[in-house]
Amino acid sequence: MATHVITGAGSGIGAAVAARLHARGDGIVLHARDAGRAKELAARFPGARTLVGDLADPGRLSWALSHQSLPDRVDSLLHIAGVIDLGAVGDLTPKTWRHQLDVNLIAPAELTRLFLPQLRAARGHVLFVNSGAGLRASADWSAYAASKHGLKALADSLRHEEHGNGVRVTSVYPGRTATPMQVRTHQQEGKDYDPSLWIDPESVATTIVTALDLPRDAELNDVTIRPGR
Structure with missing residues (x-):
């Protein structure tokens, strides 16, 4: 049975992926920011393990993970959690920059470092849910796009470093997806939100699970997904 460590499983794409893997009997280890959130995830996905940090x-x-029981085997590490705060460069504060860089870039790098021994032993898979903003930046998207451009660099470097260890690395670049984050984005943009215009999280989940299930003779490096409407 494969074991997957997942961030961002509380909603949107992360919840869709966790549900797919849980339903087929895979082991899932769900990251939560605090004990209350971990309790909610454990109730939602019976039998799942949780990690708090x-x-x-x-x-x-x-430090946080050193005080918890980590899985002995990790077949995939799925970085799906993320935050977004839009604003012009002239208005963004260091605190806003730092928050997005910490959550979207530095935390994935650190979690990858901490789980690399298990991933190497399992010849596992590290998958980063990036964004269309990780490939191009628009006005008011500088901090978020910078964190996602950095995430692309992290994935590309990791792929070269760990190829010899059998660790596969995939970046998925979804366009706008109908998630709670998209609701927040529309609010910041001052736009009406219509989820029917955007990608269903289940479609992104299908792409992610396909990348995980690909036979060992192939590897999906970069996958771009765009709304079909």
């Missing part, structure tokens, strides 16, 4: 404070993740 604040992605907004990546410098303490090693």
